[in-house]
Amino acid sequence: xxxxxxxxxxxxxxxxxxxxxxxxxxxxxxxxxxxxxxxxxxxxxxxxxxxxxxxxxxxxxxxxxxxxxxxxxxxxxxxxxxxxxxxxxxxxxxxxxxxxxxxxxxxxxxxxxxxxxxxxxxxxxxxxxxxxxxxxxxxxxxxxxxxxxxxxxxxxxxxxxxxxxxxxxxxxxxxxxxxxxxxxxxxxxxxxxxxxxxxxxxxxxxxxxxxxxxxxxxxxxxxxxxxxxxxxxxxxxxxxxxxxxxxxxxxxxxxxxxxxxxxxxxxxxxxxxxxxxxxxxxxxxxxxxxxxxxxxxxxxxxxxxxxxxxxxxxxxxxxxxxxxxxxxxxxxxxxxxxxxxxxxxxxxxxxxxxxxxxxxxxxxxxxxxxxxxxxxxxxxxxxxxxxxxxxxxxxxxxxxxxxxxxxxxxxxxxxxxxxxxxxxxxxxxxxxxxxxx
Numbered sequence: 001x002x003x004x005x006x007x008x009x010x011x012x013x014x015x016x017x018x019x020x021x022x023x024x025x026x027x028x029x030x031x032x033x034x035x036x037x038x039x040x041x042x043x044x045x046x047x048x049x050x051x052x053x054x055x056x057x058x059x060x061x062x063x064x065x066x067x068x069x070x071x072x073x074x075x076x077x078x079x080x081x082x083x084x085x086x087x088x089x090x091x092x093x094x095x096x097x098x099x100x101x102x103x104x105x106x107x108x109x110x111x112x113x114x115x116x117x118x119x120x121x122x123x124x125x126x127x128x129x130x131x132x133x134x135x136x137x138x139x140x141x142x143x144x145x146x147x148x149x150x151x152x153x154x155x156x157x158x159x160x161x162x163x164x165x166x167x168x169x170x171x172x173x174x175x176x177x178x179x180x181x182x183x184x185x186x187x188x189x190x191x192x193x194x195x196x197x198x199x200x201x202x203x204x205x206x207x208x209x210x211x212x213x214x215x216x217x218x219x220x221x222x223x224x225x226x227x228x229x230x231x232x233x234x235x236x237x238x239x240x241x242x243x244x245x246x247x248x249x250x251x252x253x254x255x256x257x258x259x260x261x262x263x264x265x266x267x268x269x270x271x272x273x274x275x276x277x278x279x280x281x282x283x284x285x286x287x288x289x290x291x292x293x294x295x296x297x298x299x300x301x302x303x304x305x306x307x308x309x310x311x312x313x314x315x316x317x318x319x320x321x322x323x324x325x326x327x328x329x330x331x332x333x334x335x336x337x338x339x340x341x342x343x344x345x346x347x348x349x350x351x352x353x354x355x356x357x358x359x360x361x362x363x364x365x366x367x368x369x370x371x372x373x374x375x376x377x378x379x380x381x382x383x384x385x386x387x388x389x390x391x392x393x394x395x396x397x398x399x400x401x402x403x404x405x406x407x408x409x410x411x412x413x414x415x416x417x418x419x420x421x422x423x424x425x426x427x428x429x430x431x432x433x434x435x436x437x
Contacts, residue, residue, distance in 0.1 A: 030358030038366025061225025145189025351417025
């Protein structure tokens with residue numbers, strides 16, 4: 001008889017039924033740990049997805065075609081000239097593209113009647129931004145107000161700091177790319193809910209208004225943000241674009257996995273003039289998000305192993321107690337001819353069956369609990385909102401992670417069962433049968 005013998009599994013099932021109380025307590029513990037692991041991995045997926053969606057909507061596309069224009073060798077502007085030609089080339093050569101948006105880029109001082117604040121400016125054409133409306137939750141005003149040439153959207157914390165409301169006027173003061181200062185009066189058309197650290201320095205204004213502020217023509221933009229049908233194709237598309245653009249005669253910057261604002265000093269030191277394009281991906285432009293994801297991964301791994309270690313100690317102790325209680329039974333089985341390997345398989349099957357049933361129940365409970373928590377809309381503390389780019393907890397259990405949780409804990413419990421099962425198999429029949437208590 002081997003581990004795959006039906007009789008062994010039947011014996012294991014009957015043994016678990018015979019000791020209902022102990023079995024119920026163990027299954028409850030295993031199920032609880034599995035449910036907790038499912039919810040933990042669901043929270044990890046939910047937070048990671050929120051980070052990715054928020055970052056790739058507000059600050060970066062999946063892939064970006066940006067660059068610098070240098071009128072002189074020592075000064076540069078983060079713009080793409082003749083961007084419509086570049087966009088047409090991307091649409092023609094890259095079938096993986098879902099949609100493309102163009103964004104102006106700037107950094108300026110926002111001035112209200114009572115306060116000032118430095119902020120990043122995103123020039124946006126809201127009529128062609130399908131993802132923006134899904135991520136930005138407007139609390140006051142209307143996002144459609146960004147169709148106005150002088151419209152600007154700010155976030156709640158910024159509105160509080162500047163003491164403004166919808167309909168108030170702000171003055172934007174910014175140095176143009178030609179080296180002169182310019183000002184523009186804009187109207188607050190919308191105030192949006194904060195999105196963590198992303199909303200602490202970002203604002204969005206009508207694209208034509210930004211062009212007026214920086215004195216740019218209609219053929220110039222800050223960056224083309226490219227969104228793909230499959231984000232896993234990012235690296236492939238990035239290399240493909242570099243090859244296509246270089247082939248078409250565009251000057252290219254050397255690959256540099258940093259956000260555009262960290263490249264000014266290096267570009268200004270290079271001895272060239274004119275336009276050079278830069279192809280980056282979302283990880284380059286929002287590398288701080290990767291730090292958060294890495295920290296979450298490490299934390300989740302530590303918690304997972306801690307949970308498994310706790311349940312492992314409990315399972316081993318209970319199985320040792322079970323073997324001690326059934327010592328005479330084991331001796332009798334060995335005396336009537338059951339081999340050591342079969343005894344080992346019998347206890348291993350019992351542990352595996354216990355783990356499988358417990359984890360399946362726990363997995364289902366974890367999914368239901370995740371759905372309930374997400375629907376409850378639990379508000380996160382302000383410090384967590386700042387890091388996770390969300391004001392409430394989002395738990396997204398996936399089939400992959402639920403399967404991993406069930407499989408991982410089941411295999412772990414089966415492995416843990418090997419130790420007491422091996423001890424049971426080594427018992428000598430005479431010694432076991434004469435055991436008392």
